[in-house]
Amino acid sequence: xxxxxxxxxxxxxKFEPTHLEVTDESHKHRGHGGWRExxxxxxxxxxxxxxxANLSRLARHRAVMExxxxxxxxxxxxxxxxxxxxxxxxxxxxxxxQQR
Amino acid sequence: xxxINAFIDxxxxxxxxxxxxxxxxDFPQCGFSGQVVQILNYLGVDYQSANVLESQELREGVKAxxxxxxxxxxxxxxxxxxGADIVREMFQAGELQAxxxxxxxxxxxxx
Numbered sequence: 001x002x003x004x005x006x007x008x009x010x011x012x013x014k015f016e017p018t019h020l021e022v023t024d025e026s027h028k029h030r031g032h033g034g035w036r037e038x039x040x041x042x043x044x045x046x047x048x049x050x051x052x053a054n055l056s057r058l059a060r061h062r063a064v065m066e067x068x069x070x071x072x073x074x075x076x077x078x079x080x081x082x083x084x085x086x087x088x089x090x091x092x093x094x095x096x097x098q099q100r
Numbered sequence: 101x102x103x104i105n106a107f108i109d110x111x112x113x114x115x116x117x118x119x120x121x122x123x124x125x126d127f128p129q130c131g132f133s134g135q136v137v138q139i140l141n142y143l144g145v146d147y148q149s150a151n152v153l154e155s156q157e158l159r160e161g162v163k164a165x166x167x168x169x170x171x172x173x174x175x176x177x178x179x180x181x182x183g184a185d186i187v188r189e190m191f192q193a194g195e196l197q198a199x200x201x202x203x204x205x206x207x208x209x210x211x
């Protein structure tokens with residue numbers, strides 16, 4: 001399983017997000033600190049989930065990072081996190097029809 | 101408390117604004133650290149910093165002290181504010197400026 005898939009799986013299981021995008025941006029950091037051949041070092045997460053909505057800014061970011069702690073310890077060097085508002089049930093169905 | 105913990109504790113509590121970063125404000129060695137430096141410089145607040153690349157012990161110590169796995173880390177009045185994403189979000193929302201002002205720290209630039 002790729003690191004990206006592992007992150008998607010863990011975030012999906014923990015937060016049941018209405019919106020989730022995980023992008024491997026390692027190629028943008030080629031040659032920078034923490035980058036290594038083969039990538040899978042720099043990721044960006046966009047997530048919207050009801051369970052994150054009521055937390056403080058710091059607590060939301062902390063919750064996301066804790067969910068992927070194993071990946072961060074195993075070689076993921078940077079995790080940019082963007083929290084988006086959770087979608088209501090109708091929007092959620094449009095975004096993630098497979099979850100019906 | 102270990103020596104490194106005491107060192108970090110002293111830094112964040114004796115400086116109004118303290119940034120743990122990679123590189124220095126004049127020569128950031130990581131894009132995320134560079135973003136926070138740019139924001140602080142833009143706002144014109146006085147801050148002190150430490151370069152975690154100079155000491156593996158400091159680098160790991162800061163992560164443990166804050167219970168936050170990445171660098172940079174910004175402290176205001178001894179309180180952890182966030183990493184690069186949070187600092188940028190707060191800056192864009194005008195919350196960072198408000199946070200400095202509430203803490204009694206002069207901000208030269210009104211965004």
